[in-house]
Amino acid sequence: MAACCANTEPAERVIMPDDQSIVEIIQNEILRRICFLETPPGTQLKEAELAGEFNVSRTPVRDAISRISHLGLVETRNGVGSVVMALSPEAIRQVYAMRLELAPLIGTMSPRPITDDHRRLCDDLLDAALVLRVGFDPGRYIQINHRLHGLIADLIGNQSLRAFWWQTYYQAASTWHRLGHALGAEVAEALVSELREVGRALNSGDVAAIGHIQRVHIGYGFARIERHILTGP
Amino acid sequence: MAACCANTEPAERVIMPDDQSIVEIIQNEILRRICFLETPPGTQLKEAELAGEFNVSRTPVRDAISRISHLGLVETRNGVGSVVMALSPEAIRQVYAMRLELAPLIGTMSPRPITDDHRRLCDDLLDAALVLRVGFDPGRYIQINHRLHGLIADLIGNQSLRAFWWQTYYQAASTWHRLGHALGAEVAEALVSELREVGRALNSGDVAAIGHIQRVHIGYGFARIERHILTGP
DNA sequence: GACGGCATAGCTGTATGCAGCTTAGTTGGT
């Protein structure tokens, strides 16, 4: 569980002995808000404001924003501010193309062992998703997706792959979470299917299967995005 | 040529209209020094010292170091300093495993067109490598390798893949450049072979071939590292 | 009424000061 090469990883360990610095806390919180659509594209991330919220000075906030700038989700311009950006349709396509390639590698590149915790979490998420199918709630949908992503990322043994998996997740999340608001029933149904398949693979102890399940459902998600959002290049 | 998702990319365009900030300049310079072994593992990166060198305050230097911290090549500890780290043998293995998977994708994920500039550069590099074969010079070896990497990265059309390609390059470079010092003749010979094959592929206009050539030679390089450096886990 | 220039408010970029932490060296005691 080395911390190396795992910047964008929220490090939400079971026991969190406060070993992450203030900058990392702020960084992860900003990322979470972006992919949870709490700060949708167009929102200004004012350093002074965030500084007041976290009871720190502008310095750590500035550092946090600077660290996540490489994801392309935030653009900072001098004299103007840091604004949350929606990735261009072409960028989204490239991110998804990358995720389609990375997914099958989850099971082939030294995956980590499946534990009962993983199975339990998957069951819980499935229950939550079933509730979602009846009455859709965008916030809960995003949260379930997020925790499912964390579950799968936890099975990735290769540090580089795990870091890339998180990076592309954050880049893609904002866009297709926005889609969830539009067509709740469809994505809820898809999420239930995905969780059922993942649960089956977990019970079989087959991490490779999970990788391919991801590959399949990322493809479905991308098709939905292409259909409903992406119009221009 | 969007700047999105391309943090670790040195942006050494033909015309560099000074559009990169001071932080980015310092960031790229630090990374260059690390992978050129000018600041070998164990070296302390003192903020005040670098600040004096670039005629700025500690703030931008601090930001630059913070931005590259996610690569695992620098570890900053409070009260101690920022020290250049050698990746653990296991981390190196994982980075190489990742590069072996990424390489074939260069040709399949919307590669960019080959131009005469690419062919000319490859010829120049081959000439330089031939000279190297007679009298080996670690510094020149590293530089040729670096420019070859830049050439290949320039053929990658997918922004995510290009960013990952750069990230894993920096992570791997320091280690196998260290190896170059030890066995000059062998790596020089390998570099000549690689450049000849890349040149042939460029003349055929076959970017996919270049991806597979990379895959092959990364495998060779990794085997050399396993043989000569990696001993512990 | 419309347009151009200007002033002003607000943000980021940078410099600097200070507090806290770590380590190495030193000094005193046993």
Add this chain to the structure above:
DNA sequence: ACCAACTAAGCTGCATACAGCTATGCCGTC
């Protein structure tokens, strides 16, 4: 001679002040 505690130096982490840039709204002019 050895060990322990202490002291001082040096570094990072954070806070704050200021300079520079940008956008917006206002006012004067045509």
